[in-house]
Amino acid sequence: MRTLILLLLFCFSLAANAQVVAEHEMKAAYLYNFAYLFDWPDSKRANFHVCILGDEEVGVAMQSYYERRVNGQRMVIARLTTPTPIRSCDILYVGAGEIVNLPKIRNILGNQPTLTVTDKGSLQAVGITLALEGKRLMFDVNLEHCERASLKPKPTLLELARSVRKATDGEIKTPPAGR
C-alpha cells in the first residue's frame, strides 16, 4: 500500500516537469498544419474532414483540433476503423495498423483530392510520409501524387520538407532541414 502511494507521488512529480511533445501529438499537429499548407480544390461541404485510420493515439490527439476553421470550413475529426468511408476524407492519415490496406485505399480514392499521410511504406502511394529522424519528425512530399489528386502544396510546406519527389525528375533534395 505504501509502495503504491509512493508510486503515485512519483508519477505526479514526473508529470509536473513533462514539457516534451509526444510523437502522436506531434503527428496530429502536423496533420492540422497540412490543412493550411495546401490549396484545396473548392468544396461544397461545410466541413473539412481529417480522418485517422489505424492509430488510436493519433486519433485521440487529433480531437484537440475539432471544430477549428480551415479556409471557411469546420474541421471535423473522424476516427475510423475501416477504410469504407474514406472517400469523404480531405486528409487521411493511415497508421501502422492499416498500412497493409494501402493498395486498397489507393484504389478507393483514385485521383480524388484527398491528401494521404502515412508513417512508413513507400512514398509512391501517398502524398506525404512522416519519418522520425533523431528527435525530429520529418516529412517527405510526393508532388507527383499531390498533383494527380489536384492538391497544391504551398511553398512553405515544400521548403520545410526533408525531400520532395517530383513528377519527372524522381527525387530532389531540398536544402536539408535539421541535420
Next chain:
Amino acid sequence: MSLALALFHHPVRATGAEDLAVLPFEQLVKREVVTGSTLVRQISDSPSAVAIVTAEDIRAYGYRTIADVINSMRGLYTTSDRRYQYMGGRGFGAPGDYTGRIMVLIDGYVTQDSLFNQAYIDESGLLDLALVERVEYVPGTGSVTYGNNAMLGIINIVTRKGGDFNGLQLSGEAGSHDTYRQRATFGKRFENGADLLLSASAMDSQGQNLYFPAYDTPGNNHGWANGLDDERNKRFFGKFSLDGLSIEAGYVDRRKSVPTQPTQFSVFNTPFTIDDENSYLNASYETDLGLQLYSASRFYYGYYAYENQRVINDPDPYAQRRHQAQWWGVDQKFVGKWFANHSILFGMEYRNDFRQNLRRTYYSSGWNVTSDLQESYSRNMTSVYMADEYRFHERWRLNVGARYDKASDLEGNWSPRIALIYQPDFRTTLKASYSEAFRMPNADDRSTYGAGATPEYVAAKELVVQHDLDRNMRITGSLYEYRRSRQQVYVDGLGDYAAVGSSLSKGGELEFEARWDNGIRARTSGAWQHSHDTTGRDAVNSPNLLGKFQLTSPLPGESIRAGLEAQYLGSRLTTERRRLGGVALANLTFSSERKWHGLSASFSIRNLFDRNYEVVSPFNWAPGTGIDALRMDGRTYWFQLNVDL
C-alpha cells in the same frame, strides 16, 4: 491562456496541444519529439490495468496452453486436479470452481460452455498456442460489456493472421511422459487483402503411473494409479477475413483419464475417462457507416458435449454422463463519434441457449441400463448496453456505462460501471473505477439448487496507476476490492443450500516491465491478496502472495534466445484448512531466434529444480487422509521443431 479560451467559448484544452496549434509550422518542425513506448500497447481501452502476453513471449517462455499464459500473469495462478486446470486470482478460485467467473474470449467469441460456464484453458481448450497473437487479461468486472459471468475480469485471446504464416508450417513436439503433438498450419494473405488461416493438430500423451499417499491402502493398489493419466486431443481451426468480414470456426475434442478418486462413490485405480468437446462458429462484420458511426455485427454458434465413463462403488458398477449444449446469438454494436469529446457505445445482444441436456446413466455389471436420468433446460437472453466515454478535459476522461440483461427464467439485471481516468502526461495514466457484475445460475446450478438457483453478484472497486519510466520501462500498480454477494452456501438449519453468502477480497499488485532494443525483455510482479470466504475465515486456495519473474535475452551469437521464468505461489489453505507451504518454481526455455532453412526449434525444461510441491485439491470425501492436496509433476522436458515449407 485559459481565460482567453473561456472568452472564446472553446472547449477546454490543455496547454500542450494548445501550444502546438498556435505554433507556426516553421517552429513546430524544430520541436523535439519523444517517441512512444517500445512496450506492447493494449488494444482494449479499459479502465483497468491490462496485462499482455504476446506470441513472442509464448515462444520465448515455451508456453503450451492458455493456462501457462495465465500462470505467467500478474496476480493469477492456476490449479490442476489432473482433470482440468482451474484459474484463480483476486479471491476467486475456490477448489473445483471451474474457470468460469472470468470470461475467456477468442476474437470476441465467449468460449464458456452453457452447462457449467467453464472456459477451457488446458489441452481441452480450443486453440493451439502457435495460433495465438496475444492474450490480454483485463482485471475488473466486465459485465458492463459482456454481461453474465465476467465477475473477476476478461481474458481476451487474439488469433494470428494467415499472413503471419504465409505458407505451410509443419510442427512436431515431444515431451516427458511420452507426450507428442503434430500440427499442420496453412496461412496466406491474398492480393485482394483476403486472409486465410487453417490449422489442424493432434496431441497424445501416455502420462505417468501416479502415486497418491492419500489412497495408500492394500485394497487400493497401495495408492498407485497405473496407466490412468493418458490424455489426447484433436484440434481444428479456420479463419477467413476480407475487409470488415471475418468468419472463424474452431473445434477441439479432448479425452483424459482421471487417475484420482474425485468422489467417495468412484473406485480408485479403475478406468475413468472424461471427454470434452467444444466447437464454435463466429462471423462478424465491422464497418464505418459514414465518418462518425462504427458498426460491428456478429453471429455466433457454440456446441459443447461432455461424456464420462467410470466405475462406481455400487451393485450397479458402471456410470456414464452425457451432457450436451448448443447455443447461438447475435450482437449488434455501434460506436457513435458525433461529438468531439464523446465516444458513445451502444448495442444489443440476443442469445439463445436452446439446448442444455444433462444425462446420467447407470449400468449393471452385465451392462444393462438400470437408471437413466435426463434433465433439459433452456434459456434465452436479451441484453442492451450503452457506455459513454466523455473526455471532459484533455487530461481527464469519464467512462460511464451500463448493461441490462433479461433472461427468460430470471429477473432483469443491470450491471453498471463508472470510471475516471486521468492522464497527467502521455506517460502516466491513473484510473479509478467502480463496477458491478453478476453471474446467472447455469444449467448445472439449476440442476443442483433447483428453485434456489439465483444469480450471484460482485461489486468491485479498483485504483490503477500506470507509468512509463521511459520508452523501455513501465510500472503498473493497482489496488482493488471485490465484494461478492448472494453466493450459494449450505445452511445447516435449512438442510439445504441458500444464496445468502457474501465474501470479500482486497489486494494490491505491482508490476515492472521492460523491453530494450537489444532484444532483452523482463517482467516481474508481486501480488498481495487477502480474501475471506462466505464463512468469514481466510479463503481456501487463495495465496496471500504471488510473485512472477520473467527474463528473456538472445544468447551470444544471436541465434538462440533463452527465457527464464520463476513463479512464487504463496502459502494457501486447503479445504480442510491445512496450510500448504509456499513454493517457487522455475522454467527455462531455449528457442531459435531466427529461421534456418525454414527450420525453427524450441526446448523447455519445466520445474527446473525438480521441486516437490502440492496444490489444493477439490476433493473432500475423506477428511484427514490428505486428499485435500495433490502432488504435482517434477521436472519435465519439451521439444518443438517447426518446418516452414
